[in-house]
Amino acid sequence: MVAGGKRDRLGPGELGPEHRRTAWERLGKDRFDVLVIGGGVVGSGIALDAATRGLSVALVEARDLASGTSSRSSKMFHGGLRYLEQLEFGLVREALKERELALSTLAPHLVKPLRFLYPLTHRLWERPYVAAGLTLYDTMGGAKSVPGQHHLTRHGALRLAPGLRRDALIGGVTYYDTVVDDARHTMTVARTAAHYGAVIRTSTQVVGLLREADRVVGAKLRDTEDGRTAEVRASVVINATGVWTDEVQGLSHQRGRFHVRASKGVHIVVPRDRIVSDAAIILRTATSVLFVIPWGAHWIVGTTDTDWNLDLAHPAATKADIDYLLDRVNEVLVTPLTHADIDGVYAGLRPLLAGESDETSKLSREHAVARVAPGLVSIAGGKYTTYRVMAADAMDEAAQDIPARVSPSITEKVALLGADGYFALVNQTVQLAEHYGVHPYRMTHLLDRYGSVVDEVLAMAEGKPELLQPITDAPAYLQVEAVYAVAAEGALHLDDILARRTRISIEYPDRGANCAEQVAHLVAPILGWDDDDIEREVSTYQARVRAEIDSQTQPDDKSADALRVAAPEPRPQLLEPVPQDR
Template sequence: MTKKPEPQYQPTGALGPAQREAAWDRLGKDQFDVVVVGGGVVGAGIALDAATRGLDVALIEARDLASGTSSRSSKMFHGGLRYLEQLEFGLVREALRERELALTTLAPHLVKPLRFLYPLTHRVWERPYVASGIMLYDTLGGAKSVPGQHHLTRSAALRLAPGLRRNALIGGVTYYDTVVDDARHTMTVARTAAHYGAVVRTSTQVVGFLREADRVVGVQIRDSEDGRRGEVRGSVVINATGVWTDEIQRMAQQRGRFHVRASKGVHIVVPRDRIASDTAIILRTPTSVLFVIPWNTSHWIIGTTDTDWNLDLAHPAATKADIDYLLEKVNEVLVTPLTADDIQGVYAGLRPLLAGESDETSKLSREHAVARIAPGLIAIAGGKYTTYRVMAEDAVDAAAGDIPQRVSPSITEKVPLLGADGYFALLNQTPQLAQAYGVHPYRIEHLLNRYGALVTDVLDLAEGKPELLQPIGAAPSYLRVEAIYAAAAEGALHLDDILARRTRISIEYAHRGTDCAEEVARLVAPVLGWEDPDVKREVETYRARVEAEKLSQTQPDDVSADALRLAAPEPRAQILEPIEG
């Protein structure tokens, strides 16, 4: 039997065990203006947008924040250079404006500039063609915080990226984009929404809708941890479930105005020393592009694939064919080819694309759509990670007609995420913080780029417990106190939440988190109220998940990979699969 969690210090906007219980009570008692279904970046963004307009908001997520698409992206907060060739100028302009906002105001602690090399392979025509495209890219969104393009000879490009084969390019162009830890960013958006009054509750599954005549007036919910059932009433429900959009619409017994098609994107993670380059690289493929992106200081992320997926939506599986494709494409340009033995991490995610515009997923529009499915029910789908804030604004605007009170305009372009205010000052005070807490300055910088100005909340949890400022044994990039903070303030309820999303241990180490699972479980046990049997179950469940994923990655096709992945146990024991209507 799980014991009562120990009380913990809770900073503003915290999502810990105490808030979780209080949230369940409020969900059952309060009348909300907006009920948001889905805890990805769009759902979290909608909750933040509505809360900062002065509305009463509830955000409900069946699993964990960002547990679907929003933790499995290419880790870029970008305009989408390739969309210029598809003539989607409005989308690119919108995304680049959001990139600039994130870099300067909303999330400078999480969104970082990143230099890219575009290798040129054709003489005469390609350089002016690429130059004009990147010039448009540099100016469309009014970007002022990153340098413009720079042209290189082949020798200069190879000095920048000596890991590229000499015959793989005839020159190059550098330009800037940005990189982001998508899962941490989404979680921070949700915490910021909670800071402004939203009720945020994960492991809470929508299992039905409440109706009065033809109007949707709320949702029926089920706790994914203990099976409790309840009801949440609201003036309007917003379906922001991404690839689950059609499932939720069927549950509401409403015909959707659009359909969502899932496209699988697979990425591999390799150690930094396997590719000699001082810059990220973007490569053209016959159907799309391939990114080689620096991840932290010790890894590269290489991706992505783009294929239809019609199987389990919660746990998309990478196949051997996916991995071989990525290795084949990147090895076409590398001096020293990568092998399967170089891969330390693999992850697969699903893009929610609006269906019906093309048979090829790579050409489906990344524009988003908002529709009033029924009185009191709004759906939003499509779009791209970078434009989450615009999508959120459009969704709340569409929902305003179902809210009795006057709804103020969106102000989220002026609302920094938690940790942004004070970040730059603290960055300048890194030596003083390091001395005050007895932590090496590089650790402080690492923490600042994960928590921003909340870094002192994290470190203060180790007061009187200096052992918590030591690194996790088998994952030394992270301090023990970070695992505790994930459970105490960031809404983590299971090992998978901590190892796969609050940290990225599951993709950054060859053991994928199995070697530190027990240490982390015992660290967070007092916070989450786990007894020894709970610790054992969490560790076994996590290790089974990793083993299932590794086995699935040896399979030749999606069906066999999916079957192996689904054999692993689900940490949220009471979640309903498939969703019941």
Template sequence: MASSQREAENSPARLGPLKREESWQRLGEDKFDLVVIGGGVVGAGTALDAATRGLRVALVEARDLASGTSSRSSKLFHGGLRYLEQLEFGLVREALRERELMLTTIAPHLVKPVSFLYPLTHRVWERPYTAAGLLMYDTMGGARSVPGQKHLSRAGALRMVPALKRSALIGGIRYYDAQADDARHTMTVARTAAHYGAVVRTSTQVVGFLREADRISGVRVRDVEDGRETEIHASAVVNCTGVWTDELQRLSGGRGRFRVRASKGVHIVVPRDRIVSESGMILRTEKSVLFVIPWRNHWIVGTTDTDWNLDLAHPAATKHDIDYLLEHVNTVLATPLTHDDIEGVYAGLRPLLAGESEETSKLSREHAVARVAPGLVAIAGGKYTTYRVMAADAVDAAAVDLPGRPQSSITDKVPLLGADGYHALVNQADHLAGEHGLHPYRVRHLLDRYGSMVHEVLALGEGRPELLKPLEHAPDYLGVEVVYAASHEGALHLEDVLARRTRISIEYAHRGVDCAAQVATLVGEVLGWSKDEEKREVEVYKARVDAERESQSQPSDEAADALRSAAPEARSGIIEPVS
């Protein structure tokens, strides 16, 4: 038992307190082939791609894994149906290939099929036109793992989605895409990179670049938790910071090859019983599309698409954003949604490549990668679904600065942690449930969050049966999940657990406030917090929620941003870039 416990403590993929200190030492002492800046899905994917090619790689993130755009998406792995209409066939084909890989090989435990109804509103031409597009969508990129389109009469569509007004459609077509918890998926990509040897460290902010003659030779980083600084030496640096790309480029002292624009996307979360439906929906709007996405016991409704030039770390939703979503979804619902129905709201920023058009909805969703200086590569744009392709392109671009010729990318063959053995465990869920005194439904829920790592999670409850009980005010989650977030998944603050390792902050009307004290106590046990530190974490989290709620009643971006950005940071040591 003692040796297996030691082995678990030393597991490369265990991002706990001991690993954090060891990683700091390695950052300062080792020479790396590649330093990746940014812990979103592209940064995590780049670290995984590089590590599985046999490169020595370090990933540093100023805040938390997926703390920016990668935890605030529509949570879909999709080809982008509307891009077919824009004739971007290559982009759609590439994304659908990635969707298929996720469902079958890379992350079957995290990525699941999800159905959408497309309501038809025009007679004669719309059904064949949409059917032709969906026929391509169903077959491009080797898609095989989701059912094909199904055509429905108005009566059939209303049976599938009774929540719709009869006048809102003349018929419908159901098609399938896939979805995932974006924050958990990104974190799992990062842990998989660590499993293959990458040094992964959060709360580690790049504050400067190192140079040898005319080339970038590494970065200077600061631990935002305690203020320590060190230098990381590397053959190449990859800037994967999304909407912060331009800020990092300025810090490096050079000019970029492309400009990144931030587009704000807002989503609202409502209880499942507010929209009676067996399927999600995709609705046309005057600018783009609106999704109604099934999310466990909830629906996610989104998204908006507006320019954002304010605080990049904490984009704020306004009353106008929320009214826009309610107004558009209510055009088709027999029983309208109201502000009182909303349990959660979140706003994220898409890093779009700036082009000729000033409209963010028309900026490119393709990605760009460039060697912006000797030893420095930047990558931006793209969409969550194609993160793996972006990561491979970034490492390829850095190859010119690496000693020797790196191997080709193999991440299309590398399952994420938890994927191996997942399907067998699903079949054994009843037995596993009986072994731990849990309901089989609960075990299946855990399997869809952790896959075959569920054994590590449940092992934390051995001798502590209270940890196998649901949280008092967030019963979808068990105490062991909170402990595991801090001991294995790199959570360093209460916010990391409530907003990203779990999704309590958007799934409950109290937004995590009611269970904050209980969660802080469990996290504090792992991270060694004093009672004062626990209290501070709770206070900071509550201030965040209060600021978000207040900002969501404001009429403008400027008013909402002023309120949201005034809330205290969990990571108070963050240094804001100088414009």
């Protein structure tokens, strides 16, 4: 990529309105080798895996890319240190290999190294115990391109993290993992798949499966924007819908090989100055661990781990969830956090594998792949970091239903869009900033969001210098980023832009409500919105924000869920999935 280079048009990985129009036509007339249901990181990874094997592939998603679990994680591309205690050595080794690939080759613009402090609280036994675990972690690959563990006295640990109470630790150990913007990463995987020929279409819901005798041969689709229907045919259909696995499975009228249990994880987002530390912090709790992770000008504190049996699309955080996080983190902080310190809250659902009953099968972070019926493969479980391995496993299982010879997976060699040339551009940050007329710190921010396609983004401001100004009520982002989100990144609604293409909805106390109107006017020309559309989008988004904030004052899941699901849905033709016994 040439610094300051100019493109006359967006690249082949763009997911703008024109791609959306042609994608619908292709879904209705082409026959695909593979149809993927689900636009999370696993589904997007399968689309990329299939496309780079030379197969024709289509991916459909009822809502938005990463709109479920894949935008609501702990924002780490980590090796799973805590799984060592569960003796899941294979999972940790696999995750560390994937972390190294992402950090060095596949997505260095999106996945960044992150130093963690592990405060020690017990004398004699804890330091050698933790050292042994971290030595194993480092040996498995945890210290390949980042430093290994480093031991600190109490004084050294407090110098690194002055915000911790002196009586909360007796020493510390540092080690490295990574941080990632999960929603942007998932979207970039999908765009990379499109770059290699995949048809990617959001707001496209599977409402039925097509069958010939006992074989699944495609799916019935519904456009959740306008209600149009179509049928798409494929040699194999892959169900990669995460916590919706059982619902989609129900469309096949076949008994599933596994079930998925949804576990709710809640995170809070607080300003960076509320916790004084130069490292992320990992804390033990009675049942799991608590992460305190730097996130731009904020900290993310999480997570909880509770069963969720209500609305899968909009898991709601309760006051009890938030109080739990505050109570746990305040046990170690010099200056306690309060509800008033919280800028953002988000809740996500982990898709955990479950057997026919809790007695016969423990819930697991391992993934499973099953050929449910001829022409239908399901994949579920796993963790974000191992999405690429999950995708390859799903395609290997699906290969038996594809008439043509299927080549092996090569995605460990396929850099994501924006990775190629990224390191060179980092060395040209000052020159790039001068060329485009933005501050160098702003250019660093852009490079870490877009990588080497940053020129595509900034080229959209040519002749429109106002687009290089910050969004008024969300100044961490430029106006051109909202425009690019709909022109190239597949965003169709304000929620897509403010919650996933940017993270405004969790980074500002108003959750993006104050900038909704400005953003709507910025993107209206590209999406073809008139004044009524703008008003509806703004009111729908602001109602969603009010519902979420209100739900976070409720004492339990049921009352919080009732408030959240009452908010209007931006995709007006979205149908509720067929309910299944959970």
